[in-house]
Amino acid sequence: FTLLLFLTSYGKDNEKDFIKLIRKHDVPQIARNLPTSAEPKDFWNSVLDGNPILTNFVRDINKGKGAEKKAMRKVNQMKLFDYKLEVDILQELRGFCDTLAMDMGLPSGIFEMNIVFDPTPNAFAVVTEKGFAICLNSGLIEKLEFDYSRIMSVAAHEFVHGAFFHHLRTEYEVAKKERKDKVLGGIAAGLTAISAGVDGYTAGVTGQKYDPAVYGERIEQIAKDMKESSIKFRYKYNREEELEADLIALRFMQFLGEERKYQESLQIISSSRDYFWYDDATSDHPSTAYRLEFLDFALKNPQYGNEVKIKEDRIKKPRSNDKLADPLYE
Template identity: 25%
Template sequence: MIKFNQIVRNKFLLILFSCTLILSLGNRVDSQTSIIAQNFLNTNYGNNYYSAMLEADRFYKQGDLQTAKRIQQKVKPDFPASNSVPVAVSDIAKLPTVARQDWDTATQAIKEDPQDDKEVETRIFEPLESLVDNYPQFVPAHILLADTYDLYGWGDDALNTIEFASQMYPSREDILDKRIELLLAYGEPLEASIASREFVYSYPNSPKSSTYQSAADEYFKKYQSKLKSKIARNSVFGGIGQAAIGNEAQGINLGQMLLQGESATGTAIANSYKAQANMISDPVQLSYIRGIGNKLAKLMGRNEFEYEFNIIEDPTPNAFALPGGKIFFHTGMLELMDSEAELAGVMAHEVAHAVLSHGYKQLGESALTNTGMNILSGLAGREVGAIANVGGLLLDKKFSRGKEKQADVLGIRVLDAAGYSADGLYNVMAKLAQLEGEGNMAKSLLSSHPASKERMEYLEELIQTKGYNRYGYEGVAAYRGVFPR
């Protein structure tokens, strides 16, 4: 059994690294709700859902993909038609007159460089903003609007504008180039590195992939040297947080740890974590999740990481990624899943978090602002699990939504590329949404924040617009062979 103190301390690490897969149901999941979640797909998609998946797998393995698909289609209802993003347009002549007028007004005024604030507003920003709102498919307007915000010193607006455009058209190099340029200009080299890397892994066949790959490495080095000088400066004033990740008495200098790089940082935290948690050592289960984890990690790059795939005895349905590709599954999450496609869906999402340096960035921010780690060590002595849970939710709500989407975009691409049904993660989200609906505590906390439901809609749209295959390998028998029901 894990001591309560240890549970509490583990929860604090989760605040730092967990994504929205975490579910706040207190320290234990009611077995009744777990059963409800397990049966969710059966009751919603027809009561023979997993037996149909078993049958489809048999045909899939014989190479009869058409029959496998037909069987799956019978029990998997179509996703609603997505509000798909309009096809991008670069030529203003293809838009209606009103759009052309806005574009001409703004570009002419920018040339004339009006000095009067009101004129700037009415002749430049109003027509450009209206163009972006009404004809978001016209890519040059996003870029010009971002540039113009930048020119007038409105950095946040410039970044938000280009971020929005980038979410609509993630494969457009012109948008990505502008985004990288602005991120660098506003002192965000790690974000610039992540943006470049995301492109490389999402569009590996693009001729510009290798250019972005070297750019990603270069910006990462830039970030590290920036971190180094900031840490050196802060150390003079004693401002760097001590990370309470081991026994409370043994603080670790977070700054020094981060400078050793992503993989070493992840190893240090993971080792400390493993010393506290109740680790599962079943060789069959471990070798199964490691096989799937390594297979997916290979499709995402970052070969410099020493990947790890671990299982923790903990009934909370959660999975999380530490920097450098150290992935942890709770037994509660494994119990919630019924197929290899579901496991691979969660796995791909977590590996994507690590590949995109999300945890490392979060730690870097904590080290520099000195807040995260103080909160961590300040609360570590208190035995109030609920606070940890609420904190986790608030953090999620506050800044991880964009990161969750990044991890979904890359994760689902890799899930599909590996031949699994692309709705594996979606199905786990459906079960989590069901649990959110059932758990009393979760209900009150989540009523204003229906995380999993929102994620489901987003995943539906992603799978639809990218044309990913929902009728691939499910691996029900394989999963149940290792994690029997």
């Protein structure tokens, strides 16, 4: 009975998280209400043109201020993927990739798709000079369980990572946190200076003497941690970005009338690696069990949708000789 109470409570907590994720990251309502006569390209056009998270992010990054510049610089310093230099690329399967992208209705010109020689059934997205690349492992297309629709669902997930600038958004969040820590450090330093002449000044309720040297070391450690985090997340998307890509891939397959294909793909990919199924406190990657529960909730609760509003444009209009940087291809 106690176990049942615990599981019920756990499920309710997850439901709250799921509702927040859907309200923040779901596709625009127009994409969910496309007529049956619509084509796959119509789905992606409506998703890319009307997604408030994506629109707001592009506006923010184009401000070109401190955190925005730092994030762009980090992305520009990434090692770019070039299929011409990669010996593991199966060139003879580029025709398959072109057909897959065309059948999915993916917009051309901003990405490329490749088959990489790797027996593991998986896929990944990387930054390229053109924009980004979807790389499907050969194990994905060789595994009998992966029919064409399941391969398509995995490619859709990776397309979202690239088209939604997840690599840049990760760096931007790191840069904003660094900026926030710096501001808070400045405020604390100012308070220290103001109270320097007051005897017995203590920090918090601990009664311990405030030591600026110790605080300075803490700030240095924070900066070091953030630097390490930026390296850690390079090409490794965070929990929320993975779930956003999951949700949009689900909506795409739902649009195609094959709403369970993406969940089936997740199960097959995780079948040979048990550690994918369970939550790991040291990882930012959601477990397969959590991802499947989230997607199942999204299917069973169509009443929830994206509620994020597009920010008002308060950016100063550029002069005739100003240029707004393209956030991905600068």
